[in-house]
Amino acid sequence: MKLVKIVLKNLFRHRLRTILTMLGIATAVMAFGLIRTVVGAWNAGVAASAANRMITRQSVSFIFPLPLPYRQQIARIPGVTGVSWANWFGGVYGDPNDFNDFWPRFAVDAETFYDLYPEYQVPADQLAQFRKERNACIIGRKLAAKHGFKIGDVITMEGDIFPGRWEWVVRGIYTGRDQTVDETQMHFQWNYLYEQVQQREPGRPVDAGWFILRVEPSDAMPRVATAVDEQFVNSRAPTKTETERAFQQGFVAMSSAIITSLQVISVVIVGIILLVLANTILMAVRERTREYAVLKTLGFSARHLIVLIFGESLLIAACGGLIGLALTFPMVAGFGQAMQAFFPIINVAPRTIALALSAALVSGIIAAFFPTVRVVRTPIVAGLRTVG
Amino acid sequence: MMRIPFSYIWRSLWARRLTTTLTLGGLALVVFVFAGVLMLAQGLQKTLVDTGSSDNVIVLRRAAGSELVSQIDRGMASVLETQPEVAVAQDGRPLLSREMVVVINLYKKTTNSMSNVTVRGVSPQALELRPGFHIVEGKPLQFGTHEIVVGRNIATRFKGVALGTEVPFAGDRWTVVGIADAGGTGFDSEIWADGDQVMQAFGRPVYSSATFRLRDAGSFDAVKARLQRDPRAQSLELKREQAFYREQSLPMATFITKLGIVVTIIFSIGAMIGAMITMYAAVANRVVEVGTMRALGFQRRSILVAFLAESMVLAIAGGAAGIGLASLLSFARVSTLNFASFSEVGFGFALSPGVITRAMIFAVVMGVAGGFLPAVRAARLNIVNALRAA
Numbered sequence: 001m002k003l004v005k006i007v008l009k010n011l012f013r014h015r016l017r018t019i020l021t022m023l024g025i026a027t028a029v030m031a032f033g034l035i036r037t038v039v040g041a042w043n044a045g046v047a048a049s050a051a052n053r054m055i056t057r058q059s060v061s062f063i064f065p066l067p068l069p070y071r072q073q074i075a076r077i078p079g080v081t082g083v084s085w086a087n088w089f090g091g092v093y094g095d096p097n098d099f100n101d102f103w104p105r106f107a108v109d110a111e112t113f114y115d116l117y118p119e120y121q122v123p124a125d126q127l128a129q130f131r132k133e134r135n136a137c138i139i140g141r142k143l144a145a146k147h148g149f150k151i152g153d154v155i156t157m158e159g160d161i162f163p164g165r166w167e168w169v170v171r172g173i174y175t176g177r178d179q180t181v182d183e184t185q186m187h188f189q190w191n192y193l194y195e196q197v198q199q200r201e202p203g204r205p206v207d208a209g210w211f212i213l214r215v216e217p218s219d220a221m222p223r224v225a226t227a228v229d230e231q232f233v234n235s236r237a238p239t240k241t242e243t244e245r246a247f248q249q250g251f252v253a254m255s256s257a258i259i260t261s262l263q264v265i266s267v268v269i270v271g272i273i274l275l276v277l278a279n280t281i282l283m284a285v286r287e288r289t290r291e292y293a294v295l296k297t298l299g300f301s302a303r304h305l306i307v308l309i310f311g312e313s314l315l316i317a318a319c320g321g322l323i324g325l326a327l328t329f330p331m332v333a334g335f336g337q338a339m340q341a342f343f344p345i346i347n348v349a350p351r352t353i354a355l356a357l358s359a360a361l362v363s364g365i366i367a368a369f370f371p372t373v374r375v376v377r378t379p380i381v382a383g384l385r386t387v388g
Numbered sequence: 389m390m391r392i393p394f395s396y397i398w399r400s401l402w403a404r405r406l407t408t409t410l411t412l413g414g415l416a417l418v419v420f421v422f423a424g425v426l427m428l429a430q431g432l433q434k435t436l437v438d439t440g441s442s443d444n445v446i447v448l449r450r451a452a453g454s455e456l457v458s459q460i461d462r463g464m465a466s467v468l469e470t471q472p473e474v475a476v477a478q479d480g481r482p483l484l485s486r487e488m489v490v491v492i493n494l495y496k497k498t499t500n501s502m503s504n505v506t507v508r509g510v511s512p513q514a515l516e517l518r519p520g521f522h523i524v525e526g527k528p529l530q531f532g533t534h535e536i537v538v539g540r541n542i543a544t545r546f547k548g549v550a551l552g553t554e555v556p557f558a559g560d561r562w563t564v565v566g567i568a569d570a571g572g573t574g575f576d577s578e579i580w581a582d583g584d585q586v587m588q589a590f591g592r593p594v595y596s597s598a599t600f601r602l603r604d605a606g607s608f609d610a611v612k613a614r615l616q617r618d619p620r621a622q623s624l625e626l627k628r629e630q631a632f633y634r635e636q637s638l639p640m641a642t643f644i645t646k647l648g649i650v651v652t653i654i655f656s657i658g659a660m661i662g663a664m665i666t667m668y669a670a671v672a673n674r675v676v677e678v679g680t681m682r683a684l685g686f687q688r689r690s691i692l693v694a695f696l697a698e699s700m701v702l703a704i705a706g707g708a709a710g711i712g713l714a715s716l717l718s719f720a721r722v723s724t725l726n727f728a729s730f731s732e733v734g735f736g737f738a739l740s741p742g743v744i745t746r747a748m749i750f751a752v753v754m755g756v757a758g759g760f761l762p763a764v765r766a767a768r769l770n771i772v773n774a775l776r777a778a
Contacts, residue, residue: 097635
């Protein structure tokens, strides 16, 4: 108990320095939390993918479409309990160079899409209305909030892949089942896309961008993948079928350089936490060399001194870490708002919290280690002789 | 005013070597990250902007943000060829390349994962149109065949791509006959093939874009205005090639810069606090010293300057160390998915004088901001109390 009191007293001897050190650690922990969260947000698509879905796309590249009749052939394969399809629409809304005006727009099959994606929750009456009207669309809750779209509003944009002026009426707003679901998408009827293109550019084929397969049980997936791909291997449009997770990972892997650099930065931050803390502890211990010698003469053992120094270091690290964590949440929220186009889903993961706190605490231990060794090894006489 | 000699500052730092080193290390790491982020954004932008040349014009379909979604039919391409502003190639034909851009998947050597690669089907004029694109190994591709030339980055990063190998895509096999060096531009991350062959293989009846050289770099507005009036060319949009590639780099560069700014602002607060801790400790340790100097006749202002100079020296040394570390990054090459072209582009960290200046200013500002309050405290010490402090 006495030792705790001494630790606290020591802590408040240089109040300004202690507070500054805590703040220094807090900012570093906050940066660490933010960067880990950004890396997590990058992987959000992978994390959100369902265990029972597979994606079939054109084998050369995702940008080439697949003939729509493939869906009947895919549906006949044992294990496949549902098939839907979608197309990337692209399009330019507002200012083409302003990323706040960008969100993912998909042409989806109105009948099957939401069955395969139960995480997009649409009220039943809105879904029924969406299915009835050709030019209806359903948008995510965050997208609606950001641009102030309400049910009944008309969204207009210029097409790029499918040229011309396009208009949709908002007939539904979906909410995510949980916070890992992207709520910034827009879905509209694939049939509308098909009919419009037929009218505007007669003769231009409109196919499916990719197929979404629901497979049960999940251990049938490798077999289904082979069965689907073998069926089309000699056709004009050979396919590649993979789990939704692998499909999403493919996108992440292409930007792996950015993720690696972010991870390097997060390691550098831990180094900075360590340097700030080590500096403070070192200064504190140096100033108190004589005191420690006095304590030793009074009969305090090496163990007591270890507790004193480590206690102070860990206490500063813990306080700094907690303040930093508390700041991380508003920081991530603000950052997520500013970068919504890049990171539709951004949440602080429990793992990030644990990592940030342990980084601070481990720094606390390392920072205290060398000064402690020095204090314990310094002979009493030498310590008493030291001029501060 | 009597100035405190610089050697005093220097020796003070030296006397507390370990603390000095730790603070310097912290500052260096912060500057390293700051400079690294700037270099990355700069490298990406440089790669893409250098891809375009100032007297080339790229033609896309209106509202098409990238070549991938653009379409130009043969008729429109012919209209372009007849414009008087188009330069003439060595063979006497218009210096215009009709191009077809698609994306295919290849496996990366390092991670064994698939990545998107741009395949550009070109006209024979393409090489003359882009003088920066040199074949460094092998030979140029033979038009009318399934021969391809690959950029340097493709050859080094992707599996099964080397001189003489066959790369399968679009149901055909394509022989690599040449490796090209495009001087670090975006073309280093592309595969070039005969445009007509690519169109046939992918079953596409239309081009993606057309690029031509201007006879006179100043005639861009003239040709643009004429085509705007031409009823056959209503769906076309003309851009200077350089401006087009700058737009292409925008999403990714914006992303890197935004993220970088947020990170460095947080970092610099941390480093400022670090410098402040060190300087406050330096002042606290030297109260008697400061009192003695004041008694010797040094003025408050001299003390202020001395302590500020001390933190500046720390900051400058830290900044130089950080930039030194960051300069090592210029040996590294990274690649990432470019959102705009939906394919992977390889680029390096570019250390430019601008980056160095900005990083150095950043370091000095941190030093001054961190050292100012402690220096004020030192300057305001009362002589008598300070001398008694021991």
